[in-house]
Amino acid sequence: xxxxxxxxxxxxxxYFASPVAYIVITVFLLICGWxxxxxxxxxxxxxxRNLFQIxxxxxxxxxxAITMRLVxxxxxxxxxxxxxxxxxxxxxxxxxxxxxxxALLGIAIGCTLTYAFTVSxxxxxxxxxxxxxxxxxxxxxxxxxxIGVLASSLTENQIIAFIVSFLIIFALSxxxxxxxxxxxxxxxxxEYLSAEYHFNNIARGVLDTRDLVYYASLIVLGLxxxxxxxxxxx
Amino acid sequence: MIEVxxxxxxxxxxxxxxxxxxxxxxxxxxxxxxxxxxxxTTTMRVITCYLPPSGGTVTVxxxxxxxxxxxxxxxxxxxxxxxxxxxxxxVVDYLLFVxxxxxxxxxxxxxxxxxAIDVCGLGGELSKNVGQLSSGFxxxxxxxxxxxxxxxxxxxxxxxxGLDPNQIVQIRGLIKELGRQKxxxxxxxxxxxxxxxxxxVLIIDRGKIKFDGSKEDLSYGMSGKERVFVELRAGGDPVxxxxxxxxxxxxxxxxxxxxxxxxxxxxxPRGRDVRALIFGAAVQHGWTLLEMRRETVSLEDxxxxxxxxxx
Numbered sequence: 001x002x003x004x005x006x007x008x009x010x011x012x013x014x015y016f017a018s019p020v021a022y023i024v025i026t027v028f029l030l031i032c033g034w035x036x037x038x039x040x041x042x043x044x045x046x047x048x049r050n051l052f053q054i055x056x057x058x059x060x061x062x063x064x065a066i067t068m069r070l071v072x073x074x075x076x077x078x079x080x081x082x083x084x085x086x087x088x089x090x091x092x093x094x095x096x097x098x099x100x101x102x103a104l105l106g107i108a109i110g111c112t113l114t115y116a117f118t119v120s121x122x123x124x125x126x127x128x129x130x131x132x133x134x135x136x137x138x139x140x141x142x143x144x145x146x147i148g149v150l151a152s153s154l155t156e157n158q159i160i161a162f163i164v165s166f167l168i169i170f171a172l173s174x175x176x177x178x179x180x181x182x183x184x185x186x187x188x189x190x191e192y193l194s195a196e197y198h199f200n201n202i203a204r205g206v207l208d209t210r211d212l213v214y215y216a217s218l219i220v221l222g223l224x225x226x227x228x229x230x231x232x233x234x
Numbered sequence: 235m236i237e238v239x240x241x242x243x244x245x246x247x248x249x250x251x252x253x254x255x256x257x258x259x260x261x262x263x264x265x266x267x268x269x270x271x272x273x274x275t276t277t278m279r280v281i282t283c284y285l286p287p288s289g290g291t292v293t294v295x296x297x298x299x300x301x302x303x304x305x306x307x308x309x310x311x312x313x314x315x316x317x318x319x320x321x322x323x324x325v326v327d328y329l330l331f332v333x334x335x336x337x338x339x340x341x342x343x344x345x346x347x348x349x350a351i352d353v354c355g356l357g358g359e360l361s362k363n364v365g366q367l368s369s370g371f372x373x374x375x376x377x378x379x380x381x382x383x384x385x386x387x388x389x390x391x392x393x394x395x396g397l398d399p400n401q402i403v404q405i406r407g408l409i410k411e412l413g414r415q416k417x418x419x420x421x422x423x424x425x426x427x428x429x430x431x432x433x434x435v436l437i438i439d440r441g442k443i444k445f446d447g448s449k450e451d452l453s454y455g456m457s458g459k460e461r462v463f464v465e466l467r468a469g470g471d472p473v474x475x476x477x478x479x480x481x482x483x484x485x486x487x488x489x490x491x492x493x494x495x496x497x498x499x500x501x502x503p504r505g506r507d508v509r510a511l512i513f514g515a516a517v518q519h520g521w522t523l524l525e526m527r528r529e530t531v532s533l534e535d536x537x538x539x540x541x542x543x544x545x
Binding site for chain 1 (some may be wrong): 280282283284304308310312314316318319320321322323327329332334335336337379446
């Protein structure tokens with residue numbers, strides 16, 4: 001586990017030494033800022049509710065974009081062979097890469113804190129709800145990043161990694177919106193599977209263990225199967 | 235000390251390595267020779283703990299690759315085929331990263347990297363990104379990352395692949411230099427490389443070992459004989475006289491020409507030099523000796539024999 005740190009650093013450097021990080025963060029902020037500001041004055045409330053509705057949607061393609069190359073590129077270029085003959089475990093590699101993507105996501109989401117400050121200048125903002133919203137966003141993102149890492153570990157092709165993680169994330173964010181088409185008995189199952197349902201719970205300010213367990217299991221399962229995927233070598 | 239016992243490795247129904255056993259002693263430079271697809275890379279990948287074996291055991295310094303893989307990895311420096319490196323890092327950052335992953339303590343990392351850079355002659359390329367380097371320098375960076383933690387064992391998969399003749403000579407010199415203190419296993423399908431660098435040769439073909447011995451053993455070939463080629467002009471028939479000499483096992487006529495010119499192959503047991511005897515016989519019988527030389531079977535011939543015979 002002591003090797004998680006150098007891998008984390010290397011991935012952070014890869015993000016910020018190339019235009020990747022700057023481009024994705026800029027695009028992320030542009031989209032969020034546009035949807036946030038256009039409705040802000042229409043609603044006329046000092047709240048970030050709008051933002052917390054739009055970011056989960058943006059994350060469905062933002063997260064795949066930052067995770068798609070993490071493992072697949074190493075597999076394709078053969079650098080993974082060299083890395084895996086160094087004294088690192090597959091779990092260490094996956095964890096280092098996961099944390100780097102999560103940190104980038106944290107930076108992007110953190111940038112939207114400026115909206116909170118802007119709005120608080122316009123009127124009284126509910127600090128509790130805002131904090132809960134950000135905790136929810138971070139957990140949601142952490143779950144999505146684990147899915148992105150898993151998709152990237154399954155293939156050598158970055159495009160496939162992007163599409164697979166987008167599909168899984170999109171499906172998870174969508175299931176609670178199709179509840180009316182689902183048999184009543186299954187409705188609660190679908191609801192529990194929905195990533196956004198748990199996010200909405202937390203954003204409302206209710207930190208329930210059910211929601212925490214959901215995200216924790218998403219992360220653990222995603223990373224566990226990513227490491228398993230690495231062990232299958234050809 | 236690397237011990238490989240009955241190693242097998244298959245990918246689905248393809249048998250890549252089929253019951254291979256050999257030892258590599260400390261300080262040896264071992265050449266792993268074979269045609270493409272013979273199982274060289276797979277065997278090396280098992281030793282470096284990249285691939286788990288399907289059957290058999292592989293131990294490095296007494297540690298098993300299945301159970302002690304992390305401990306083995308610290309003892310091995312590995313350069314995979316075509317030197318896969320992170321193209322977007324510069325040379326120093328890359329080597330510092332490797333040093334850190336290789337568990338070199340923070341205080342010694344810079345010194346270790348500097349040493350690797352000096353040994354591999356990378357001084358002028360430090361600020362370039364690895365992706366911008368020529369293939370010769372990429373290969374050197376690959377070697378530098380393999381030696382940065384000063385491992386006792388180096389495993390190099392086709393280290394001179396894709397290099398021009400000058401670079402090949404330089405890299406070979408470098409490997410030979412490193413081989414003075416380390417155990418080196420290198421794979422190649424270039425025979426002159428084995429002649430230039432290795433103490434011992436292992437020929438592998440279709441997953442099986444075809445030859446295991448010193449480079450001299452290999453050049454004596456399958457027959458294991460000392461062979462002398464003689465061209466002489468003699469009045470009578472020299473063959474019978476030559477057969478009578480001590481140590482001579484066989485005399486074969488290669489060709490005859492008008493005017494009594496005979497070309498012969500004379501075989502003797504390994505390690506016996508019969509040339510002085512032949513010369514003596516020529517003087518005694520009044521033959522004119524036109525040419526005499528020791529024949530060494532070329533590695534190419536032996537290699538072709540070993541790897542094309544369906545056995």
